[in-house]
Amino acid sequence: MTRSLKGEIFRNMARCFWIITFISLICTKGSEGQASGLQRFPDGFLLGAASASYQVEGAWNVSGKGVSTWDHFAHTMPERIADGSNGDIACDSYNKYKEDVQWIKSIGLDHYRFSLSWTRILPNGFNTPVNQDGIRYYKSLLEELKAANITTVVSLYHWDHPQILEEMGGWTNELMVRWFVDYAKVVFDNIGHLIDIVITINEPKLLCQQAYNSTWKAPGKVFNDMGHFFCVHNILKAHAKTWHMYDQEYRATQNGMIGFTTPVRGWVQGEGVTEETIERAFQFDCGWIMSPIYTGDYPEVMKTRIAERSALQNYPFSRLPEFTDEWKKIIKGATDFFGLNHYTSSMPTFDPAEALGTFASDTNIIGIADPSWPSGASGWLHIVPEGIGNVLRKIKDTYGNPPVYMFENGVSDKGEIEDYVRINYYHDYISEILTAIVRDGCDVKAYTAWTLLDNYEWEAGYTERFGILKVDFDSPNRTRSEKLSTHWWREVLRTRTLIDAREFTSHLRQRRREGSTFEN
Numbered sequence: 001m002t003r004s005l006k007g008e009i010f011r012n013m014a015r016c017f018w019i020i021t022f023i024s025l026i027c028t029k030g031s032e033g034q035a036s037g038l039q040r041f042p043d044g045f046l047l048g049a050a051s052a053s054y055q056v057e058g059a060w061n062v063s064g065k066g067v068s069t070w071d072h073f074a075h076t077m078p079e080r081i082a083d084g085s086n087g088d089i090a091c092d093s094y095n096k097y098k099e100d101v102q103w104i105k106s107i108g109l110d111h112y113r114f115s116l117s118w119t120r121i122l123p124n125g126f127n128t129p130v131n132q133d134g135i136r137y138y139k140s141l142l143e144e145l146k147a148a149n150i151t152t153v154v155s156l157y158h159w160d161h162p163q164i165l166e167e168m169g170g171w172t173n174e175l176m177v178r179w180f181v182d183y184a185k186v187v188f189d190n191i192g193h194l195i196d197i198v199i200t201i202n203e204p205k206l207l208c209q210q211a212y213n214s215t216w217k218a219p220g221k222v223f224n225d226m227g228h229f230f231c232v233h234n235i236l237k238a239h240a241k242t243w244h245m246y247d248q249e250y251r252a253t254q255n256g257m258i259g260f261t262t263p264v265r266g267w268v269q270g271e272g273v274t275e276e277t278i279e280r281a282f283q284f285d286c287g288w289i290m291s292p293i294y295t296g297d298y299p300e301v302m303k304t305r306i307a308e309r310s311a312l313q314n315y316p317f318s319r320l321p322e323f324t325d326e327w328k329k330i331i332k333g334a335t336d337f338f339g340l341n342h343y344t345s346s347m348p349t350f351d352p353a354e355a356l357g358t359f360a361s362d363t364n365i366i367g368i369a370d371p372s373w374p375s376g377a378s379g380w381l382h383i384v385p386e387g388i389g390n391v392l393r394k395i396k397d398t399y400g401n402p403p404v405y406m407f408e409n410g411v412s413d414k415g416e417i418e419d420y421v422r423i424n425y426y427h428d429y430i431s432e433i434l435t436a437i438v439r440d441g442c443d444v445k446a447y448t449a450w451t452l453l454d455n456y457e458w459e460a461g462y463t464e465r466f467g468i469l470k471v472d473f474d475s476p477n478r479t480r481s482e483k484l485s486t487h488w489w490r491e492v493l494r495t496r497t498l499i500d501a502r503e504f505t506s507h508l509r510q511r512r513r514e515g516s517t518f519e520n
């Protein structure tokens with residue numbers, strides 16, 4: 001058989017594949033969207049991708065930008081980064097933003113979530129002077145997205161705050177609340193009219209644990225098992241003040257939505273997992289951040305446990321700070337949506353060490369991973385799709401079915417172009433999400449893939465890749481190119497249907513065996 005004849009048969013097979021796909025799509029419509037691996041997204045559901053300034057922008061020292069905690073951390077303590085690298089250039093998105101937007105458009109994404117670098121806008125941290133180049137850059141990026149009809153989702157802050165403010169205590173200093181609100185005001189005044197959804201602060205919980213109770217993330221300070229509590233306390237205040245400012249002064253003219261986003265770990269059943277361990281793990285994880293927003297205070301179980309343990313440790317106060325009644329009122333209700341990031345799950349069980357009296361954490365919970373679970377390239381990222389459904393149902397039951405915007409979900413590998421693991425991960429997780437929506441009535445409005453480009457993965461440097469586009473970090477050009485998952489997403493967005501990953505990949509594998517690449 002000649003090669004061109006093979007090609008012809010192949011193109012016909014490909015056509016057949018899509019025709020069958022569409023027929024099954026039409027046949028399954030109305031049967032709760034679940035049959036033969038095909039599920040349709042609800043009307044108006046947003047599908048997008050996300051990034052963060054330090055992970056993609058580069059241009060760390062151009063046009064008046066000030067030094068951020070991550071510039072400082074990666075430059076002065078490279079030994080804390082897996083490959084000793086930094087984000088000085090990263091994906092060079094500061095220079096290549098127009099190309100990035102073209103990619104977003106070519107894939108067909110509804111929204112793009114990115115973050116602003118505080119020191120690109122305010123080099124000294126404080127609201128004077130305002131760096132006009134920083135404003136120009138973000139304005140151009142937002143206008144480029146708007147011109148392409150892409151919904152703009154902007155995180156004001158994704159972990160790279162001004163180093164100068166860090167020298168003054170950073171998020172452990174309550175003055176940071178004022179400094180953050182001043183910064184947010186500059187953003188709203190200058191580019192707020194171009195932002196559809198504002199995320200004030202990304203993942204307060206993870207930031208506070210890893211930046212002020214561990215050496216993993218900038219600034220990497222450890223404060224006797226309490227820095228993370230002060231940090232979250234101040235971040236919740238800064239968020240709430242910013243929400244009220246937007247609500248009172250900008251909402252009427254800028255018509256956006258504003259909230260923040262928190263990572264919630266999932267759980268599945270297993271030995272030692274009980275209602276109580278699930279509840280306790282959830283409250284110390286999600287409840288720590290979201291309970292103040294939905295109920296006005298930290299969860300009871302946190303207040304009780306941490307007070308008891310602080311007393312045992314001879315502290316004169318609980319390591320968990322208290323909100324005054326005035327602050328409770330300000331924080332309660334200060335969000336337009338529940339922003340959710342999610343990656344992985346475990347089996348929460350009581351820590352047997354506490355019973356022995358040898359060691360006990362504030363939670364007394366340990367999360368066990370089943371060794372049979374597959375993992376991404378990141379050791380912590382076990383692939384457990386079932387967990388996200390449990391998280392969504394629990395959010396619905398605990399907080400009165402709020403609108404949930406998923407702002408991150410994804411998996412890492414070592415940079416494979418044929419990223420079957422990634423396609424299967426997206427498919428299996430999104431399938432659980434659609435089931436939670438269609439079958440269980442969870443009010444999920446958006447899904448955001450982490451992340452658009454392979455990028456600087458914090459303390460993992462460039463050793464773990466989460467992108468749906470490949471970036472060549474060996475080229476000064478930082479050339480972007482497609483992966484298998486780029487194609488899968490393009491097809492999902494074109495059909496607004498969750499395409500079965502195994503069918504899609506076996507179809508492509510078959511084509512490749514016949515001498516074709518997945519490029520067309």
Ligand SMILES: *[C@@H]1O[C@H](CO)[C@@H](O)[C@H](O)[C@H]1NC(C)=O
Nearest residue numbers: 059060061062063087088089
């Ligand atoms: C900016 O940083 C780069 C290293 O990433 C360095 O080569 C360059 O000289 C710096 N430029 C200025 C103006 O300091």
Ligand SMILES: *[C@@H]1O[C@H](CO)[C@@H](O)[C@H](O)[C@H]1NC(C)=O
Nearest residue numbers: 046109110111148149150151
């Ligand atoms: C813009 O995107 C929205 C969905 O996000 C869509 O409904 C609308 O048709 C698009 N408009 C254009 C001009 O493409």
Ligand SMILES: *[C@@H]1O[C@H](CO)[C@@H](O)[C@H](O)[C@H]1NC(C)=O
Nearest residue numbers: 209213214225226228361362
């Ligand atoms: C804070 O750090 C201590 C010591 O490493 C650890 O035992 C504890 O679990 C950490 N707490 C949180 C909430 O991360």
Ligand SMILES: *[C@@H]1O[C@H](CO)[C@@H](O)[C@H](O)[C@H]1NC(C)=O
Nearest residue numbers: 099475476477478479480481
């Ligand atoms: C640089 O990147 C652009 C866009 O990704 C690409 O078209 C071009 O071929 C690249 N140049 C080199 C030298 O790699």
